[in-house]
Amino acid sequence: MIETSELGKRYGDFTAVDGITFKVEPGQVLGFLGPNGAGKSTTMKMLAGFLAPTTGSAKVCGFDVEAQPIEAKRVVGYLPEGAPSYGEMSVRQFLDFVADMRGVPAATRDKRLDDAIGRLHLEGVLEQPIDTLSKGFRRRVGLAQAIVHDPRVLILDEPTDGLDPNQKHEVRSLINAMSRDKTIIVSTHVLEEVHAVCNRAIIIARGRILADATPAELEARSRYHQAVSLTASDVGAAKEALSRVADVAAIEVDAQDGRITAFPKPGRQIFAAVNEALKAQNIVVRELALEGGRLDEVFRTITQGKAEEAIA
């Protein structure tokens, strides 16, 4: 479990994290979203015990990160941004070192190492110096060291950055597989990742929490939520037909591919009505889709909108 209370970090006049409060329970995978420089990494560094908070407090499994740093660090597995590791060591030496530092008991040590190595498919590169590995492998070594002691809390700073789509998929499966009994925080600026692994998302910008909701709830805030999009051969006629549907608030045509999107009035469903209207007019539709909502659009609205408010 992770609990923060008005957690903040200042560097001189600059406020990197401005009093954020949240709580994550075991079984939850929390996605940390935000533009670059929003304070995601700084927050994670404070939770992992690398940076000391300037205001507020954070507790990991009940241990205060400042008052009981060693106990707090013991229950955390942490992947720092960029997955740093000692390049001259082989993968095996490096994982051995982390297991020693983490005090993994001798009885379970081999099992734990094998588990971490197996989960991240590192068998083939165990004896290679980390410096000689590809970026993807290095990231996986970083993930392996984070889980080698079977931590109750996992803090992963951009775990899929630099991975190819297959590797991304594997890492997401790994996070899902481990999420049942662990508390996990993942930072990312890849929005599709939020769907794939997170059951809760916090959007932060300028060091403040702007939204804290499930991915579905965030999508529901999108203008595209419940919108209907279609492609038709006769764009003009289709547009005409859509404009007569009672609950349609606005219609937009994509200038590039001619895709038409009809936006509903707030809280209304228009899919059935649109469908009927098109049929009634005998308009040939090549494709018709109900939009769930676009996370990237919500992300932009929240982070930029709030930023403008702050300036005003």
Added chain:
Amino acid sequence: MSATMTVFKRELRSYFATPVAYVFIVIFLVLSSAFTFYLGNFYERGQADLMPFFTFHPWLYLFLVPAVSMRLWAEERKSGTIELLLTLPVTMWQAVVGKFLAAWAFIGIALALTFPLWITVNYLGDPDNGVIVASYIGSLLMAGAFLAIGSCISAATRNQVVAFILTVVACFVLVMAGFPLVLDAFRAWAPQGLVDAIAGLSFLTHFVSISKGLIDLRDILYFVLMIGFWLYASAIVIDLKKAD
């Protein structure tokens, strides 16, 4: 195994994982023998002792020890591994001491490899081996003090070259602290007491007195306190600077 020992082992092993260790050891051995035989007139003196060998150690360390210490923390900061290391369950003090001891042990290994000289001098004559042991201890302690200063300076920067140069300068000042070169800069304005205190900080004075075979507790204490002080400073500097 304690965290300090784990850090120590990893660090010491990392020296030998790269050519740095071997280059260092070879250069140390070549230079120390060259100084002994050519500048120190080892044979011509006709005395069975290692004075010509130890006399040059402060000057040898002046350039070689900063080459070892410059990477201690600067590299951890540059590669980001400092974040990994300090989020493992280890206290700052354990990390600082573990890394320092590894560097010190490494120089100790290089120093120990000069044993053929000891054998030579015993073969050629009948030296006072007590003095030689004292000199080795003094030399190792002095290397430790150089290293501790280097550790602190390395913690303050992520640039190894900067760390090297600043450490050389700082160590040079401390080696020369008892000499007019340094003291004259203070005599003009500082009270006599401070000038005397600075003169008392000289590495050379303390090292020379140990290498004469006089193991004075004060000289040992001087180096031990020096090491302790600079390591403590390292821990503070790392704590202050790790965020940037």
